[in-house]
Amino acid sequence: MSTVTFDQIGKSYGPVKVINSFSLNIKDGHFVSFLGPSGCGKTTCLRMVAGLELPTSGKLLIGENLVNDPANSLLIAPEKRHVGMVFQSYAVWPHMNVFENVAYPLRVSKVTASEIKDRVQSILKVVELDGLEERMPNMLSGGQQQRVALARGLVSRPKVLLLDEPLSNLDAKLREKMRVDIRRIQQEFGITCIYVTHDQVEAFTMSDTIVVLNKGDIIQAGSPNEIRSKPLNEFVAEFIR
Ligand SMILES: Nc1ncnc2c1ncn2[C@@H]1O[C@H](COP(=O)(O)OP(=O)(O)OP(=O)(O)O)[C@@H](O)[C@H]1O
Numbered sequence: 001m002s003t004v005t006f007d008q009i010g011k012s013y014g015p016v017k018v019i020n021s022f023s024l025n026i027k028d029g030h031f032v033s034f035l036g037p038s039g040c041g042k043t044t045c046l047r048m049v050a051g052l053e054l055p056t057s058g059k060l061l062i063g064e065n066l067v068n069d070p071a072n073s074l075l076i077a078p079e080k081r082h083v084g085m086v087f088q089s090y091a092v093w094p095h096m097n098v099f100e101n102v103a104y105p106l107r108v109s110k111v112t113a114s115e116i117k118d119r120v121q122s123i124l125k126v127v128e129l130d131g132l133e134e135r136m137p138n139m140l141s142g143g144q145q146q147r148v149a150l151a152r153g154l155v156s157r158p159k160v161l162l163l164d165e166p167l168s169n170l171d172a173k174l175r176e177k178m179r180v181d182i183r184r185i186q187q188e189f190g191i192t193c194i195y196v197t198h199d200q201v202e203a204f205t206m207s208d209t210i211v212v213l214n215k216g217d218i219i220q221a222g223s224p225n226e227i228r229s230k231p232l233n234e235f236v237a238e239f240i241r
């Protein structure tokens with residue numbers, strides 16, 4: 001559990017500015033969705049929190065800890081940020097069974113074998129995959145693979161969980177179930193979540209706060225109710241229509 005603070009974060013790729021001046025405080029234990037059209041900078045923002053992309057300006061904090069401050073060449077490595085990430089493509093390792101996929105982050109951080117066993121089994125129960133420890137990913141459904149990725153993101157008990165369009169490869173029915181599951185797990189753990197989507201139903205049903213983005217700028221941030229009842233401008237109104 002942790003706050004996340006973007007303080008005038010900017011990001012350029014060479015001469016091209018993709019994030020302008022992004023300021024946002026995410027509260028401890030909150031579920032925040034980044035909603036916006038393709039190319040608006042959602043993934044870039046998420047990857048900066050994970051430490052997989054470097055901001056070019058501004059400051060980024062996880063809790064009290066400054067994790068990026070390019071003006072002072074400060075940069076905390078991804079593995080020291082206590083952040084879990086779930087990617088759109090699942091990114092489960094095809095050559096590892098369910099247990100080993102989920103155990104991987106713990107093996108990397110040299111957790112003892114007996115603790116790994118306990119923690120993997122307990123998180124597999126949470127995502128309702130217990131009993132499937134030995135299965136290889138090619139013998140799992142899309143939804144089950146997605147839950148392996150979710151368990152892997154949660155097993156190291158991250159302070160912040162980042163999810164990048166985690167449901168877009170699933171069919172409508174499974175998406176609906178996973179929406180409920182993710183929200184339940186997030187509340188059970190009290191974990192701070194940043195959830196990237198361009199699906200407004202997802203954003204509206206899951207979030208405490210929705211941040212609407214366009215072309216690297218925050219257009220509006222507010223509760224689903226606020227966004228729905230008081231869209232700030234034409235763009236927001238059109239986007240959520
Ligand atoms: N490595 C890169 N080099 C140059 N430009 C990049 C790079 N990565 C992303 N961009 C550009 O940055 C902008 C934001 O990309 P980003 O991936 O954050 O968008 P997104 O909101 O996640 O879009 P989508 O919904 O399609 O996933 C896009 O215009 C993209 O072309």
Ligand SMILES: [Mg+2]
Pocket residue numbers: 042043044
């Ligand atoms: Mg993206």
